[in-house]
Amino acid sequence: MSRLSPDNVLLAKEIIGRYPRPKSALIPLLHLAQEQAGYVSNDAMEHIAELTGVTPAEVLGTCSFYEMFKREQVGKYMVNICTNISCQLNGGEELLHHAEETLGIRPGGTTDDGMFTLEDVECIAACTEAPCLQVNYRYEYRIDNDGFDKLIDDLRNGNRYDIPHHGTLARIRQHLDPERAAGIESPEVTGKPQWFADREPAPESEKETA
Amino acid sequence: MATNAYVEHAPGYVDNVGPKVVTSRFGDPESYKLERSEATGGYGALRAVLQMKPDEVHGQVRDAVLLGRGGAGFPAGVKWGFMPPVWPRYLVVNGDESEPGTYKDRLLMERDPHQLIEGCLITCYALGLNTCFLYVRGEMALAQERIAEALNDAYEAGYVGRNIMGTDVSIDVVLTWGAGAYIVGEETALIESLEGNRGMPRLKPPFFPAAKGLYMKPTIVNNVETLANLPWIMLNGPEAYKQFGSEKSPGTRMLAISGHVKRPGVYEVEQGKVTFRDLFYGDNYCQGIRDDNDLKMFIPGGGSAPWFFEDQLDLPLEAADVGAAGSMLGSGAIVVMDETTDAVRACLRVVRFFARESCGKCTPCREGTTWEEKILQRILDGHGRPEDIDLLLDIGSQISPGPYPVAAFEAAGETAVPFPPKQTTICPLGPSSVAPITSAIRRFRDEFEAKIQAPEEVPA
Amino acid sequence: MTSTEAVTGVPFTLNGKELEADSGELLIDAAERHGVHIPRFCYHPRMKPVGMCRMCLVEVDTGRGPALQPSCMLPVTPEMKVETESEATKEAQDGVLEFLLANHPLDCPVCDKGGECPLQDNAYAFGPGETRFVEEKRHYEKPIPISDLVHLDRERCILCDRCTRFASEVAGDSLIHFIDRGSQTQVNTFPDHPFASYFSGNTVQICPVGALTSAPYRFKARPWDLDAVESTAAVDTTGARVVLQSSQDKLVRVVGVDSDAVNWSWLSDKDRFSYGANNSPDRITEPQIGTGSSRTSARWGDALKHAARSLRGDANRIAAIGGSRMSLESQYAWSKLLKGVLGTDNVDAQLGDGLPAALVLGIDRATIAEACEPGGVIVLVGPDPKEEVPTLFLRLRHAIVEDGASLIELTPRATSLSNLADVRLAATPGTAGQVMAALADGRLDEEVGTVGSPELAKAHELLTSGRPVTMVFGRANLAESARYVADAVGGLRRLVPEARFLPALRRGNVHGALEMGLAPGFLPGGIRNRRTNFGRWPSTPEFEGKDTDNILRGCLNGEFDTVVLLGADPLGDFPDQKLAAEALASVDNIISVDSFLTESSNLADVILPAAMWGEYDGTFCNMERRLSPMRAKVTAPGRCRPDWMIAAELSLSVGPDLGFATLEELQNELSSSAGSFTDINWDEVSSADDGPILSTDRNWDLEFGDPADLPSGPGYGFRLIVDRKMWDMGTTTQQSDGLGGLAQTAAIRLAPADVQLMELAGNEVVTIDQGEFQVEVPFVSDPAVIPRTAWLPARLPGFDARRLVAAGRSITQVRLHLPDRDVAAGGSAGEKGGNNG
Numbered sequence A: 001m002s003r004l005s006p007d008n009v010l011l012a013k014e015i016i017g018r019y020p021r022p023k024s025a026l027i028p029l030l031h032l033a034q035e036q037a038g039y040v041s042n043d044a045m046e047h048i049a050e051l052t053g054v055t056p057a058e059v060l061g062t063c064s065f066y067e068m069f070k071r072e073q074v075g076k077y078m079v080n081i082c083t084n085i086s087c088q089l090n091g092g093e094e095l096l097h098h099a100e101e102t103l104g105i106r107p108g109g110t111t112d113d114g115m116f117t118l119e120d121v122e123c124i125a126a127c128t129e130a131p132c133l134q135v136n137y138r139y140e141y142r143i144d145n146d147g148f149d150k151l152i153d154d155l156r157n158g159n160r161y162d163i164p165h166h167g168t169l170a171r172i173r174q175h176l177d178p179e180r181a182a183g184i185e186s187p188e189v190t191g192k193p194q195w196f197a198d199r200e201p202a203p204e205s206e207k208e209t210a
Numbered sequence B: 001m002a003t004n005a006y007v008e009h010a011p012g013y014v015d016n017v018g019p020k021v022v023t024s025r026f027g028d029p030e031s032y033k034l035e036r037s038e039a040t041g042g043y044g045a046l047r048a049v050l051q052m053k054p055d056e057v058h059g060q061v062r063d064a065v066l067l068g069r070g071g072a073g074f075p076a077g078v079k080w081g082f083m084p085p086v087w088p089r090y091l092v093v094n095g096d097e098s099e100p101g102t103y104k105d106r107l108l109m110e111r112d113p114h115q116l117i118e119g120c121l122i123t124c125y126a127l128g129l130n131t132c133f134l135y136v137r138g139e140m141a142l143a144q145e146r147i148a149e150a151l152n153d154a155y156e157a158g159y160v161g162r163n164i165m166g167t168d169v170s171i172d173v174v175l176t177w178g179a180g181a182y183i184v185g186e187e188t189a190l191i192e193s194l195e196g197n198r199g200m201p202r203l204k205p206p207f208f209p210a211a212k213g214l215y216m217k218p219t220i221v222n223n224v225e226t227l228a229n230l231p232w233i234m235l236n237g238p239e240a241y242k243q244f245g246s247e248k249s250p251g252t253r254m255l256a257i258s259g260h261v262k263r264p265g266v267y268e269v270e271q272g273k274v275t276f277r278d279l280f281y282g283d284n285y286c287q288g289i290r291d292d293n294d295l296k297m298f299i300p301g302g303g304s305a306p307w308f309f310e311d312q313l314d315l316p317l318e319a320a321d322v323g324a325a326g327s328m329l330g331s332g333a334i335v336v337m338d339e340t341t342d343a344v345r346a347c348l349r350v351v352r353f354f355a356r357e358s359c360g361k362c363t364p365c366r367e368g369t370t371w372e373e374k375i376l377q378r379i380l381d382g383h384g385r386p387e388d389i390d391l392l393l394d395i396g397s398q399i400s401p402g403p404y405p406v407a408a409f410e411a412a413g414e415t416a417v418p419f420p421p422k423q424t425t426i427c428p429l430g431p432s433s434v435a436p437i438t439s440a441i442r443r444f445r446d447e448f449e450a451k452i453q454a455p456e457e458v459p460a
Numbered sequence C: 001m002t003s004t005e006a007v008t009g010v011p012f013t014l015n016g017k018e019l020e021a022d023s024g025e026l027l028i029d030a031a032e033r034h035g036v037h038i039p040r041f042c043y044h045p046r047m048k049p050v051g052m053c054r055m056c057l058v059e060v061d062t063g064r065g066p067a068l069q070p071s072c073m074l075p076v077t078p079e080m081k082v083e084t085e086s087e088a089t090k091e092a093q094d095g096v097l098e099f100l101l102a103n104h105p106l107d108c109p110v111c112d113k114g115g116e117c118p119l120q121d122n123a124y125a126f127g128p129g130e131t132r133f134v135e136e137k138r139h140y141e142k143p144i145p146i147s148d149l150v151h152l153d154r155e156r157c158i159l160c161d162r163c164t165r166f167a168s169e170v171a172g173d174s175l176i177h178f179i180d181r182g183s184q185t186q187v188n189t190f191p192d193h194p195f196a197s198y199f200s201g202n203t204v205q206i207c208p209v210g211a212l213t214s215a216p217y218r219f220k221a222r223p224w225d226l227d228a229v230e231s232t233a234a235v236d237t238t239g240a241r242v243v244l245q246s247s248q249d250k251l252v253r254v255v256g257v258d259s260d261a262v263n264w265s266w267l268s269d270k271d272r273f274s275y276g277a278n279n280s281p282d283r284i285t286e287p288q289i290g291t292g293s294s295r296t297s298a299r300w301g302d303a304l305k306h307a308a309r310s311l312r313g314d315a316n317r318i319a320a321i322g323g324s325r326m327s328l329e330s331q332y333a334w335s336k337l338l339k340g341v342l343g344t345d346n347v348d349a350q351l352g353d354g355l356p357a358a359l360v361l362g363i364d365r366a367t368i369a370e371a372c373e374p375g376g377v378i379v380l381v382g383p384d385p386k387e388e389v390p391t392l393f394l395r396l397r398h399a400i401v402e403d404g405a406s407l408i409e410l411t412p413r414a415t416s417l418s419n420l421a422d423v424r425l426a427a428t429p430g431t432a433g434q435v436m437a438a439l440a441d442g443r444l445d446e447e448v449g450t451v452g453s454p455e456l457a458k459a460h461e462l463l464t465s466g467r468p469v470t471m472v473f474g475r476a477n478l479a480e481s482a483r484y485v486a487d488a489v490g491g492l493r494r495l496v497p498e499a500r501f502l503p504a505l506r507r508g509n510v511h512g513a514l515e516m517g518l519a520p521g522f523l524p525g526g527i528r529n530r531r532t533n534f535g536r537w538p539s540t541p542e543f544e545g546k547d548t549d550n551i552l553r554g555c556l557n558g559e560f561d562t563v564v565l566l567g568a569d570p571l572g573d574f575p576d577q578k579l580a581a582e583a584l585a586s587v588d589n590i591i592s593v594d595s596f597l598t599e600s601s602n603l604a605d606v607i608l609p610a611a612m613w614g615e616y617d618g619t620f621c622n623m624e625r626r627l628s629p630m631r632a633k634v635t636a637p638g639r640c641r642p643d644w645m646i647a648a649e650l651s652l653s654v655g656p657d658l659g660f661a662t663l664e665e666l667q668n669e670l671s672s673s674a675g676s677f678t679d680i681n682w683d684e685v686s687s688a689d690d691g692p693i694l695s696t697d698r699n700w701d702l703e704f705g706d707p708a709d710l711p712s713g714p715g716y717g718f719r720l721i722v723d724r725k726m727w728d729m730g731t732t733t734q735q736s737d738g739l740g741g742l743a744q745t746a747a748i749r750l751a752p753a754d755v756q757l758m759e760l761a762g763n764e765v766v767t768i769d770q771g772e773f774q775v776e777v778p779f780v781s782d783p784a785v786i787p788r789t790a791w792l793p794a795r796l797p798g799f800d801a802r803r804l805v806a807a808g809r810s811i812t813q814v815r816l817h818l819p820d821r822d823v824a825a826g827g828s829a830g831e832k833g834g835n836n837g
């Protein structure tokens, strides 16, 4: 289980085609795997290795470097509370403690019902709106304990349609229509694009012959 | 039209009085849509640029002295000039914003993606390259969505892709997301990440991206905000641009002021024309410290910057002046801390960030930052030893040897050393952990000592 | 980083002294050359620098004031001022060491690396002494086996990236990798994917601490107990330079030596771990007389007498097979005994899996460095180098990946280099000669067999581009006549007259054997048989003898009374297993000089126990004809003797004295009689860094006739491809600690297209029908295989594909059935294939 689905294989191939070298597609493909299963399984990594022509160890090397990739099942909702400096100054750590108590888990843990995984994260670029958190990478700003409890209730009761399950990031993907694309150049290609060459100021000596 | 108020649909953004170069469309709730962008001059600069010689475009950017907004403040036009005549070459847009306290690129991507795309295209055109990779931080799902939608629309409308606006010019812009690693904001790590690797920085020299970057080909890495300035500059000309800001630092900057101020927010501010004091206390800006408390310290430019204090309040927001005083404006992230702040705790929080985010490549950073974090945590837990304070400074000097820039300790017989500091590491991340430690210990040693006053046995 | 055109004369100042560096030379190397050792962990001169451990930081002033710079990443520039002893340098280095030791366990007393550990050494030399680290150290599960041969202790690892870089950069199989990030970073494999690399032992050798240890050496000895001597690995024809290490008169470790000309310090795991066979309890340590249950140990005198008896009669009824594993000196002694004393020319060191001796001896030979010349063109017509000449593989790979060499591959199946090839000419068995002929004739518009016109055109362009061309040639397929390789060689000579050739033959010292005349038709020194007197030899053979193939056939016809097996195991090695078995079964007398009871020596009437590599002194001759020493490090067990001594004593039992009692006398005789050896300075052989190359002036007019015609259509069957894997059921592998289990179970590899046509699925087995018998083998779908061919490596557990090979046929075809279906899929697939093609 959890190799990429046939649809996702097609998408994966399209994504690979966007890069001059297949390995460049590793991170996008790992996201794809995580979107499909909620986490990145070993099978998925092996599949990605096959698709990109690298070894599974290389896929794991890349995958494990990046925090967002989870190699084990996590909750449906990943609750990431920022405790970095701006949030700390405004109660982020207290909010984290409250979350620990409310959910009954420590950072890194998942609730028994598989609904929530809690994380204590670094700055998420909303510092002026501290304390803040993300649920599956969707922001909640200036949140206090009551706000947190309500958020959890809403998530539990299925009232937050705006938040997809863990693994889904952007719900809109770039679509590169081959008809419209300029075409990605491989790093082996040398020579400037024709349009650029045509617009370059001709060196003095060549002006005549050109 | 400026309202001097929060803008609801752009969380954190304060519609400040003063010129607007990059946030001009933020007032409109639909500013991210192609129609709205077109209706307010979007892609007009690109249209004009396509009539110019690439060389002229580059010249105008150079004339405008557009300083990089990613942290180092290097002039974009000059950097572009470092590319050797080698193809293929690439543009990489750094949208990995993750420096603690920094919050601006995300707004620019969420609120006005077309402005950024236009900036990318202008750059590609000027440098004669046809592939741009737009790298958005992994945690920014909305920004990814907005840019994806904008790109899809722009491709369809013929602004991007094959034969742009009916000309023979063809340029692709490819959207890529990160996956959670601060260090990937460093340009060579970003390139590694784009190659599908672990985001570990390369040593500069020899790998200056402009000469050897993505796939070892010439690559320009620019910050989102830097590129977002380009449409305005190309529409209005470098001279108009230089009317804003100071001579050394023309134009505006987006600043995120967070922490203990009454009205934290993201402001677009003319460079060099305002002081920290104006910013923290002025009515147009943050309107004072919360509860009218006293200021204890502030970080002028992201977690990596040495701290400033009361004495530096009157420095203008200008890279050179701030640098000479021993810190940096960095990524435009200002964090204000009032008198109630626990210096040790704040210090630990910033150090912990660097320890967690070290890529692990250099021994001093990998081992040193975690060691620092452990000591600080131990002190906070009540197990500090008197020698820990000097040990912390010592570890710091093993990561960043020589006099460390500390703001204004003339009283103690020390002169500020201009930023950046020396380093035993490849990139500045490791040395960044030294900033909070040196700043906090030099200024608030007594607080450390107080926490250590009853030294306990070190737990086994 | 060897720079071929080193320009000296970059002036720089090192610790106040004015010195010169080569252009482009890294500071760390330049300093070393001038006697200043800068401590380092991540830097390795044979890999790209990464500058990550930061141990080599030194103060450098390039005009903008002193700054700390990693000397491993910094090429020396003119007027650079370097301080390796300054306060700032010392502090930086102390700091790095303190950081490295912070999380490093202090278990030196029980660590394999203790006593030869750069971290330990640097800690003494540069370290601060006391640790100030009182926090809890990083913990990992204690050593984990990451393969059958390598154990990993992550607590000891200092994350220098050497092993991981080696795996991806040098070996090209990234099976170990950095995982996780920051202070959590560890080296590991992908879960359940062991570090199954042919080169894994190199990581143990270059690990600067005791994080990687080899299973065979773990806890076997301490560095200060070790005795060492330089030698040459003899498991393949590359001849990698090694150091043999022993403890208490037992071989315990083999380490690669950085020979610029040959192996650049790298070894294959076979080079490194085959010494295990020396220590095997199965060694024959006493002479044996008799067969089967009546076999008994004997005294040397009796055994020699017994052997001599069967060597007396008609010389032409005596044959000898083997000798490739011996030293050059032993090969000479046996050559003299067989050809000069007994007078038989039925002598062949190759076991039907090699190439005609005249071709190998006479062709213009390239050195490895020439084959790997930057910007050159390499043509591969031979085995997968990774399987059969692995250290050469590393050099070739480097040339292609780093030095801009181009590869044209003309092989019947993809190899480990295929993904790096500029052109792959996928020629099915029997067609390589015609493909090369088409290139030579400039016939590029039409396909030749399975090779298409665009590929031909591309290959032709590369070959005629004026870049230096080297062909690496050998037997890619044992089920295909050697004739096609010779045809391909001839074709290339026609197209590129100045092309050079590097043979990739099997069996360690086979080139020594050929040079010493262990081939029909030759005397030592590459001298042809046709002369009556030679050196101090009593006589020379009167008739031209037979090669192994014909010797075995002759045995069947009763042409031979006696066969001498010189460490050879035709039953295990000859491509046509059936022929070998029947032949040896029908000979009266078999004399075996061997160290093990192999399938073949088990049939012998007399077994004379031979000392093994590492137990005798002598000389090795590699594929370049480079001579280097093989040295004794330990005493041979029991009553084993060096092969040359056995020859000398046997000679005495038959009649005349061979004329030498010591190696030195033997070498002198060799120098005085065999043409190309007259120039050899034996001191140079044993002392030079890289060893001298035997200069030959053969200028033979090699004749290459018209290439064999393309075999007629695919017929009803699949063309068979049989080759060798590094790990198989071979004696050395099976007798060496830890290696035996590495051989993979036999499977038939088929092109995905054929798998689809035959509707093969899942775990099915395929019945291979060879005509006389059928066998069931599991199949693997493998894109490396050309449609309508079937690839089965020989000598694997489960099934030995040599049973399918018919040595008499130029190519072997087989039929495939599906056991649980009635349809003979070979036939029907053939029809379908025919329709498609």
Ligand SMILES: Cc1cc2nc3c(=O)[nH]c(=O)nc-3n(C[C@H](O)[C@H](O)[C@H](O)COP(=O)(O)O)c2cc1C
Pocket (backbone or CB within 6 Å): B067, B068, B069, B070, B071, B072, B073, B074, B076, B094, B095, B096, B097, B098, B099, B182, B183, B184, B185, B186, B187, B188, B221, B222, B223, B224, B226, B227, B427, B428, B429
């Ligand atoms: C540790 C580290 C983190 C960085 N993070 C970012 C970042 O998140 N965004 C960014 O634009 N630049 C970041 N930078 C700076 C980039 O390396 C690079 O200088 C910048 O993207 C260049 O763009 P600019 O010239 O337009 O400013 C970082 C640098 C370092 C050393």
Ligand code: SF4
Pocket (backbone or CB within 6 Å): B183, B200, B201, B357, B358, B359, B360, B361, B362, B363, B365, B366, B425, B426, B427, B428, B429, B430, B431
């Ligand atoms: S300083 Fe730290 S983050 Fe930067 S390259 Fe070195 S280990 Fe990585």
Ligand code: FES
Pocket (backbone or CB within 6 Å): C039, C040, C041, C042, C043, C050, C051, C052, C053, C054, C055, C056, C057, C070, C071, C072, C073
């Ligand atoms: S040896 Fe130079 S940084 Fe490691």
